[in-house]
Amino acid sequence: MTFYCKKGCRTCQKARDWLEAHGVPYRFVDYTKEPPPEELVRKIIAEFGEGALRRRHKRFKELKDRGPKAWIEAIREDPGLLIRPILVFEDGRYAVGFDPEYWESLFGDTRSRA
Numbered sequence: 663m664t665f666y667c668k669k670g671c672r673t674c675q676k677a678r679d680w681l682e683a684h685g686v687p688y689r690f691v692d693y694t695k696e697p698p699p700e701e702l703v704r705k706i707i708a709e710f711g712e713g714a715l716r717r718r719h720k721r722f723k724e725l726k727d728r729g730p731k732a733w734i735e736a737i738r739e740d741p742g743l744l745i746r747p748i749l750v751f752e753d754g755r756y757a758v759g760f761d762p763e764y765w766e767s768l769f770g771d772t773r774s775r776a
Contacts, residue, residue, distance in 0.1 A: 665747060667748070686769060747759070
């Protein structure tokens, strides 16, 4: 599994701590240095719309009403605009954001692995 996030992000650190505490193997990718594939970005935007953008990003207000094409271009220039973290499973499924309850449902009872 690939874990796209930003080094130094507090939410990402909580997510990493969760993965490690639950014994879930992953490959960390700092998405500011190695952005997710554009195909994945397009899928996330198609599913979440404006919710794929980080509301606290300095460009959010400027971009929120401009639509998917502008968002994809902006993310290409600044991946930090994209919501994080992003988990990409080997089978192509993905999850965005960190919600421990949702992650429990994704991984089942992982406590027995830790």
